[in-house]
Amino acid sequence: MRNHKFLFILCFVFLVSTLSGCEAFVRKFRRKSKKKDFKEKVLLVPEDYSASRLSAEEQYRQYFLFWKCWHDELITALSTTSTQKKRISCSEEVIKNLVGLQGLLDEERAKELDKYIVRVKDLKKEIASDIYGQNCRQQCTKAEVLKRSIWKEYATIY
Numbered sequence: 001m002r003n004h005k006f007l008f009i010l011c012f013v014f015l016v017s018t019l020s021g022c023e024a025f026v027r028k029f030r031r032k033s034k035k036k037d038f039k040e041k042v043l044l045v046p047e048d049y050s051a052s053r054l055s056a057e058e059q060y061r062q063y064f065l066f067w068k069c070w071h072d073e074l075i076t077a078l079s080t081t082s083t084q085k086k087r088i089s090c091s092e093e094v095i096k097n098l099v100g101l102q103g104l105l106d107e108e109r110a111k112e113l114d115k116y117i118v119r120v121k122d123l124k125k126e127i128a129s130d131i132y133g134q135n136c137r138q139q140c141t142k143a144e145v146l147k148r149s150i151w152k153e154y155a156t157i158y
């Protein structure tokens with residue numbers, strides 16, 4: 001019995017000294033500090049792709065392409081169950097691109113395009129007032145007619 005106590009105490013002392021004094025064991029359960037890497041970061045220089053570098057013809061084509069895409073998106077938003085916010089944002093983009101297109105035209109053509117811009121703005125007001133989307137079919141028809149008219153008049157200017 002005395003031998004067992006001695007052996008038990010010896011094992012206990014050995015276990016406590018091993019657990020508390022063993023550096024590898026303490027290192028295992030210690031939270032590692034986050035080391036910050038001070039590597040040199042790559043700095044990219046922003047390149048300016050402003051419209052000033054493009055010719056008037058390229059700007060016109062760009063605005064016309066953007067207008068067409070946004071008008072298609074508006075028609076899709078009106079013909080499907082999309083949110084009112086989506087329909088309004090599409091109509092705003094259509095107006096923005098038509099205004100950009102207008103700035104590249106001569107006075108006579110710009111005045112003609114102004115009529116279409118007013119019609120798109122009226123369509124936007126209709127969309128904004130139609131909260132529940134009950135008149136989407138009529139609005140979609142108006143948008144399609146507007147698209148065909150604008151396409152017919154302004155597709156082949158340049």
